[in-house]
Amino acid sequence: MAVAKFAEIKDFMLTQIEIGAWPEHSRVPSENELAEQFSVSRMTARRALQELTEQGILYRTQGVGSFVAALKSQSSLLEIRNIADEIHSRGHSYRAQLLQLTELPCPATVAAALGLKHNERVYFSLIVHFEDQLPLQLEARYVNPRQIPEYIQQDFAHITPHLYLSQVAPLTEAEHTVEAILPDSFTCQHLQLKKPEACLRLTRRTFSRDGAVSLAYLTSPGSRYRLGGHLNFAPAGATRS
Amino acid sequence: MAVAKFAEIKDFMLTQIEIGAWPEHSRVPSENELAEQFSVSRMTARRALQELTEQGILYRTQGVGSFVAALKSQSSLLEIRNIADEIHSRGHSYRAQLLQLTELPCPATVAAALGLKHNERVYFSLIVHFEDQLPLQLEARYVNPRQIPEYIQQDFAHITPHLYLSQVAPLTEAEHTVEAILPDSFTCQHLQLKKPEACLRLTRRTFSRDGAVSLAYLTSPGSRYRLGGHLNFAPAGATRS
DNA sequence: CGATCTTGGTTGTATATACAAGTTTTTGCG
DNA sequence: CGCAAAAACTTGTATATACAACCAAGATCG
Numbered sequence: 001m002a003v004a005k006f007a008e009i010k011d012f013m014l015t016q017i018e019i020g021a022w023p024e025h026s027r028v029p030s031e032n033e034l035a036e037q038f039s040v041s042r043m044t045a046r047r048a049l050q051e052l053t054e055q056g057i058l059y060r061t062q063g064v065g066s067f068v069a070a071l072k073s074q075s076s077l078l079e080i081r082n083i084a085d086e087i088h089s090r091g092h093s094y095r096a097q098l099l100q101l102t103e104l105p106c107p108a109t110v111a112a113a114l115g116l117k118h119n120e121r122v123y124f125s126l127i128v129h130f131e132d133q134l135p136l137q138l139e140a141r142y143v144n145p146r147q148i149p150e151y152i153q154q155d156f157a158h159i160t161p162h163l164y165l166s167q168v169a170p171l172t173e174a175e176h177t178v179e180a181i182l183p184d185s186f187t188c189q190h191l192q193l194k195k196p197e198a199c200l201r202l203t204r205r206t207f208s209r210d211g212a213v214s215l216a217y218l219t220s221p222g223s224r225y226r227l228g229g230h231l232n233f234a235p236a237g238a239t240r241s
Numbered sequence: 242m243a244v245a246k247f248a249e250i251k252d253f254m255l256t257q258i259e260i261g262a263w264p265e266h267s268r269v270p271s272e273n274e275l276a277e278q279f280s281v282s283r284m285t286a287r288r289a290l291q292e293l294t295e296q297g298i299l300y301r302t303q304g305v306g307s308f309v310a311a312l313k314s315q316s317s318l319l320e321i322r323n324i325a326d327e328i329h330s331r332g333h334s335y336r337a338q339l340l341q342l343t344e345l346p347c348p349a350t351v352a353a354a355l356g357l358k359h360n361e362r363v364y365f366s367l368i369v370h371f372e373d374q375l376p377l378q379l380e381a382r383y384v385n386p387r388q389i390p391e392y393i394q395q396d397f398a399h400i401t402p403h404l405y406l407s408q409v410a411p412l413t414e415a416e417h418t419v420e421a422i423l424p425d426s427f428t429c430q431h432l433q434l435k436k437p438e439a440c441l442r443l444t445r446r447t448f449s450r451d452g453a454v455s456l457a458y459l460t461s462p463g464s465r466y467r468l469g470g471h472l473n474f475a476p477a478g479a480t481r482s
Numbered sequence: 483c484g485a486t487c488t489t490g491g492t493t494g495t496a497t498a499t500a501c502a503a504g505t506t507t508t509t510g511c512g
Numbered sequence: 513c514g515c516a517a518a519a520a521c522t523t524g525t526a527t528a529t530a531c532a533a534c535c536a537a538g539a540t541c542g
Contacts, residue, residue: 004525030492041527046493054295062493063534180421180439180463198421198439198463222421222439245495271522282497287523303523304504487540494533500526508519 005040009048012038017057017068028058028066083129083137084160092132098156099190100126103145110142113205114212123151125161128190135191136224141216147208162216169208177203178227187219198222246281250289253279258298258309258332259373269299269307298332323404328372336374339397340431341367344386351383354446355453364392366402369431376432377465382457388449402455410449418444419468424460432462439463 016022029037034045049066052058060066087094106114106122116122123143128135141161143151147169154164179201188196202218257263270278275286290307293299301307328335347355347363357363364384369376382402384392388410395405420442429437443459 006525032492041529043528044526047525049493060493061535063491063536065492176468178419178441178468180441182439182463198423200419200421200441222423226421227417227419247495273522282499284498285496288495290523301523302505304506304521306505306522483542485540485542487538489538490536492533492535495531497528497530499528501524502526503522503524505522506520508517510515510517512513512515 005038006044006047009034009038009045010052013048013052022068024068026068028068030065087131095130096157096160097128099128100124101152101156103152110215113215114142114144116144121145125156127156137218137220138187138190139216139218141214143214144212147213165214169213175205183219191221193221200225246279247285247288250275250279250286251293254289254293255332259334263309265309267309269309271306323401324370324378325401333373336371337398337401338369338371340369341365342393342397344393351456354456355383355385357385362386366397368397368402375465378459378461379428379431380457380459382455384455385453388454406455410454416446428460434462441466
């Protein structure tokens with residue numbers, strides 16, 4: 001089976017929602033209706049509805065039906081920001097230094113994250129971001145060459161990888177992990193740290209419509225960088241389970 | 242049906258993981274084995290395995306089997322969760338140790354954050370949260386006595402401060418800061434760190450309708466804890482399985 | 483008219499079955 | 513012994529069926 005049937009139904013429904021044919025809180029076809037439309041069993045149609053529900057795209061109520069959920073309100077916490085903009089907005093000057101831009105055999109962990117095979121070729125860039133002449137962040141990034149074949153030809157002295165990527169492959173999803181680590185000597189050197197100090201490491205995996213695009217490790221000294229966020233629990237939307 | 246069968250199987254498996262009978266990366270019973278043990282069909286056993294996999298408790302490989310995932314702590318940055326629930330949902334056991342619960346004269350920084358006067362009385366609690374006998378987080382919390390006058394009489398061996406607070410003063414807003422720090426010796430001691438290691442410090446200020454309620458400093462070793470976040474920018478594209 | 487009952491539609495749970503696809507182990511042959 | 517084929521086992525997908533739980537709306541009865 002080339003593509004699973006339940007995945008086709010999901011794709012169809014996602015498209016309907018995306019183009020606005022099915023607005024927020026509108027009812028979507030029932031399990032039986034989908035089963036008939038796609039000539040599948042109810043259990044297969046159910047799976048599509050089920051998975052979309054788990055992803056927060058739909059909500060369902062027993063005895064009533066399935067509905068399009070309200071689009072997620074984006075939290076400012078860990079908002080995807082361009083670090084250059086961030087620095088400029090603080091009134092400081094920004095500069096980037098490109099250390100490396102190559103093709104590498106894919107490490108296993110990266111392969112898993114990007115859906116590539118072990119040792120398949122992958123693009124890799126290494127950049128230091130400066131705020132007023134002081135290194136603020138070391139960015140190590142792996143990019144999926146199947147999705148962004150021209151990545152390696154860009155000039156990242158003039159455009160940040162993140163900005164470039166969001167232009168050529170619109171973000172649909174992002175996954176973050178924040179850790180506290182002690183940096184290795186290589187990282188210390190490029191961040192101009194005389195002694196190792198606690199650093200924040202943000203691991204960011206971004207997705208476009210067709211899957212994982214890039215995996216970035218962003219390391220910043222704890223003394224120079226922190227993350228802030230603000231959450232509002234104001235007027236609650238329809239958040240049913 | 243009082244409790245669904247697949248839920249019973251999930252409970253059983255979570256317990257096995259929690260008590261250490263099934264260590265990390267060990268193989269768990271196959272679909273057919275579980276089906277026989279619990280006298281259910283394979284599809285029902287499968288559902289238990291499936292849902293635990295979606296929760297990140299297990300990982301599965303076609304043709305090989307299902308295994309207990311490595312459970313490095315991960316909490317969502319996008320939601321305020323009770324750390325006890327978080328630990329339980331990972332299949333680990335939770336315990337809290339109350340180190341201090343007193344009234345203090347308010348430090349200047351805390352006064353500013355909570356809208357109190359310098360040296361005004363403020364409640365202070367200090368708690369260590371344990372995951373499977375290992376300290377996961379040191380929680381130092383200042384609470385506004387004007388809003389929560391009964392805070393100091395609670396028994397925080399049985400309810401976490403955050404859960405208590407959200408019950409008596411519903412959250413309307415929260416403010417976060419995440420930093421990487423090297424802990425002082427006091428913190429090291431209570432987190433059972435022999436050497437200082439990089440720690441994540443989450444500073445959280447919560448608000449209720451009538452203003453700032455509490456200011457908490459949550460410190461966790463980088464080797465045991467990390468924060469995770471997931472952002473959706475469109476209802477499209479999330480078709481990874 | 484109002485309260486209750488019935489009915490049809492919807493989601494939720496569970497089973498038995500079949501085959502596909504991937505991995506590991508065993509078997510058997512050269 | 514070495515290697516290839518076969519078997520056994522695992523997860524993945526799909527179907528057909530049955531019944532339970534729940535809800536909304538219409539029908540019925542007092």
